[in-house]
Amino acid sequence: MDEYYTKRRRRKPNYPSIIVFLIILGLIIGCISFIFSNKSEKNSKDNLNVGDSKTSETVAFEDTTIHLTAIGDIMCHGPNYKAAYISSSDSYDFSPFFKNISNYTSKADLTIGNLETTFAGKDRGYSGYPTFNSPSELGQAIKDIGVDVLGTANNHCMDKGYSGLASTLDVLDEMGFSHMGTSRSVDEQNTILVKDVNGINIAFLAFTYGTNGISIPKDKSFCVNLIDRDLIVKQLESAKRLKVDMICVNMHWGIEYQTSPNSTQKELADFLFKNGVDIIFGSHPHVLQPMEKRTVTLDDGSTKDGFVIYSLGNFISNQSDVNTQDTIILNLQVTKSGKDGKISIDSFDYIPVYCYNKGTGVQNRYELIDLKKSISDYENGVSSISSSLYNTFKSELQRIEKIMNSNLN
Secondary structure, three states: OHHHHHHHHHHOOOHHHHHHHHHHHHHHHHHHHHHHHHHHHHHHHHHHHHHHHHHHHHOOOOOEEEEEEEEEEEOOOHHHHHHOEEOOOOEEOOHHHHOOOHHHHHOOOEEEEEEOOOOOOHHHOOEOOOOOEOOOHHHHHHHHOOOOEEEOOOOOOOOOHHHHHHHHHHHHHHHOOEEEOEOOOHHHHHOOEEEEEOOEEEEEEEEEOOOOOOOOOHHHHHHEOEOOHHHHHHHHHHHHHOOOOEEEEEEEOOOOOOOOOOHHHHHHHHHHHHOOOOEEEEEOOOOEEEEEEEEEEOOOOOEEEEEEEEEEOEEEOOOOOOOOOEEEEEEEEEEEOOOOOOEEEEEEEEEEEEEEEOOOOOOOOEEEEEHHHHHHHHHOOOOOOOHHHHHHHHHHHHHHHHHHOOOOO
């Protein structure tokens, strides 16, 4: 037994030594882990810093560029809607009017026009000058060629009274148009139309000098935006509070059939620019008036781009006086800086257009003609128009270019 116990004692582990060994081993492992952990963290931070540096150096602020198109007065005299009438279906088709130019109005990011008629309904009786009420199919044809926004504040918006005005807006809503300038309530008048155009938020407003002497009901003074400076400033301030990128205003102003803006138009344009407007689309004269891009200096000394066309002329009508059949499709390129959000008007150009009236009883009586294309086609032998019509188109093109190149000073 003594020998047995003696042997057991000799094989008994040396616990203190083992414990010491394990402690030392743990300390070594801990140190190694600590060293590698710090190195890994440092590398991660270094990589992060390098990445941040690269980001700040290589990621540029992206600019946003859009293309806006504007057209003139959308009118509808008696001969216009009679030419569009289809007796077999007791309906109207205005699409042939626009078939030659629809590619220009449909390809823009946003197209704006001035609706100078009412859609008061068939039961009120369709009529032309002096109090307009048109088939709603005209609105659908305009929608089909890509028009998005319509100004409705003009001297004919009250032609069928308040009910006609309200009915017009109801029809435009049903067709999916955005509109500004006339309203069915105080809330609607105070609600600023804002469109997000590919990331650029644009406020749209419209004002008219009057309503051809047709009284605006006293209890419905909200229904038409008149050119009243207090109202204009109020609506511009409302637009600014919405933090929009730019403001476009339709102005129904000027003197009919004059191809130059008068002093009132010029002074109002200055007033609008000073109060935050970026682009002004003019209407009412029924003929073209010049356009200009300018640098506007604000009260705080900063500058911005401004653009005004004093009149876009008639887009569609039955008028035949000199210059009344001439119009343009205006194109603007606008860019919002990705760096500071500033708006620049990069360029502007136009398509010269002629409202061709073929005469009573002729199929597709009215057609909007792309003048440069038609002239070019004739000169290249790919057009069947007469030499007389070719000369007419050349003459009208010269009229348009003379007006649009006029010096505003």
